Amino acid sequence: MSASVNDAVHVEKRLNRAMGRAIADFDMIADGDTIMVAVSGGKDSYTLLHLLRLLQKRAPVDFTLKVVNIDQGHPGYPAETLRSFMRSEGYDFRMVAEDTFSIVTEKVPNGKTFCSLCSRLRRGILYRVATELGCNKIALGHHRDDILQTLLLNLFFAGQLGAMPPKLAAEYGHIVIRPLAYCDENDIQRYAEAQAFPILPCNLCGSQDNLQRKIVGRLISDLDATHPGVKASMLAALQNVRPTQLLDRNLWTSLGISFAQESEADRKLVGAARLLRLSQEA
Ligand code: SF4
16 A cells, blocks of 8 residues: 555544544434535535545444535636536535625625625525425534634634534524534545545635634644644643633523632642742741
């Protein structure tokens, strides 16, 4: 086996393992589900689709996949590239034409980012199409790095502590799932390259370099490069929340907390500090 093939096999295994853990942790897929996989033509959604198909073959539960792409009316959108890929792979595929491009370019002021309005419009269309296709779940391709970036975006620019839910009860009774929630974006990138997915770049926001998301993405990646493990620690933190160490009074109320309990470790630290002070005073 050549080095690159070997590498691709390892990447696929890692992605499968990470996706399997997320699916199990959040009980994302059940017997009889019909899952609509939203494919934008980017590396993340192609990877999600392929991994779900692999899972479908070996999973003990029986579920159906339907693939949907929205042709948002971007000039020069290479719809046929995607159609022929889906045909050649034998996916149950539907392309829905909805001109959100005109709305976004008309409504978003110059210099502002398109993605927020664009993705909200797209989400609404996906919910509608999921109902039409009889899908009870919608799978989106957001991965670990998207989740970490959202955490920092909320922290730095929205005054909120929150990321992206791996599983969400959405409007109209659908459940949105993010099976790649634990997957590393670098692995997804390598997998997409190894599989030679025909990537369709977004020609609407592709030129917007100063997006806050890109800035926090670079920040996290730089930190992780100089302090390996930062991304893993951030993800672990999201799974290890200490509500009493936060300042959200509503959260305290909903948890029935009136004051924070000092932990055993805190008590030991305070005790050690007291002993040290006494020995210095003696
Ligand atoms: S990347 Fe492009 S298609 Fe996706 S939300 Fe942003 S503007 Fe819309």
